[in-house]
Amino acid sequence: xxxxxxxxxxxxxxxxxxxxxxxxxxxxxxxxxxxxxxxxxxxxxxxxxxxxxxxxxxxxxxxxxxxxxxxxxxxxxxxxxxxxxxxxxxxxxxxxxxxxxxxxxxxxxxxxxx
Amino acid sequence: xxxxxxxxxxxxxxxxxxxxxxxxxxxxxxxxxxxxxxxxxxxxxxxxxxxxxxxxxxxxxxxxxxxxxxxxxxxxxxxxxxxxxxxxxxxxxxxxxxxxxxxxxxxxxxxxxxx
Numbered sequence: 001x002x003x004x005x006x007x008x009x010x011x012x013x014x015x016x017x018x019x020x021x022x023x024x025x026x027x028x029x030x031x032x033x034x035x036x037x038x039x040x041x042x043x044x045x046x047x048x049x050x051x052x053x054x055x056x057x058x059x060x061x062x063x064x065x066x067x068x069x070x071x072x073x074x075x076x077x078x079x080x081x082x083x084x085x086x087x088x089x090x091x092x093x094x095x096x097x098x099x100x101x102x103x104x105x106x107x108x109x110x111x112x113x114x
Numbered sequence: 115x116x117x118x119x120x121x122x123x124x125x126x127x128x129x130x131x132x133x134x135x136x137x138x139x140x141x142x143x144x145x146x147x148x149x150x151x152x153x154x155x156x157x158x159x160x161x162x163x164x165x166x167x168x169x170x171x172x173x174x175x176x177x178x179x180x181x182x183x184x185x186x187x188x189x190x191x192x193x194x195x196x197x198x199x200x201x202x203x204x205x206x207x208x209x210x211x212x213x214x215x216x217x218x219x220x221x222x223x224x225x226x227x228x229x
Contacts, residue, residue: 004157031215042204042219043158050215058216090157099146099214100165105158 023091137205146208
């Protein structure tokens, strides 16, 4: 089944404890990205990647890191999480770079930082 | 910059009645518009997209959307609502400033369908 997977689905952590949220897609997609969803704000892009070893900042990159060492994986790293990073996170991928490509989303990771 | 607006935080409709979830957009150039649905504890699922051509776009689960260039709107519609349609709906537009890579989302509209 073609899909985007994320792990963990739920995570409660404390301020300053480094964490990684994994994302993997099995569709051989070139483009991958991370979004966070907050009430009243919709989804905002954190980082994106157009190819292996090519990543760039989205709208809200502060406090996050990403890497793209393999085409299928795009982990999101929080080096020192803070309570304002409590949110619902979505990984997404799409096949190419045309405006009409459909973006497919993972199931989400609900993160709580205490 | 591209943007979309979803003017209603919540829409209430009775089962069997038609539903409309509103979206207006602001873009430079051609609009590439999308609708997604988020069911409780689930990820975003793609419903439909407007590229060019017919102003009425048909999508998944019986949903359709009407593109209106003069009103810069892309409203989501369904002729007969189901209780199972209750979910959070997002309108999105491709961002021309990033070479049409990023999706810019609206704030979402919660649809509640009562039995």
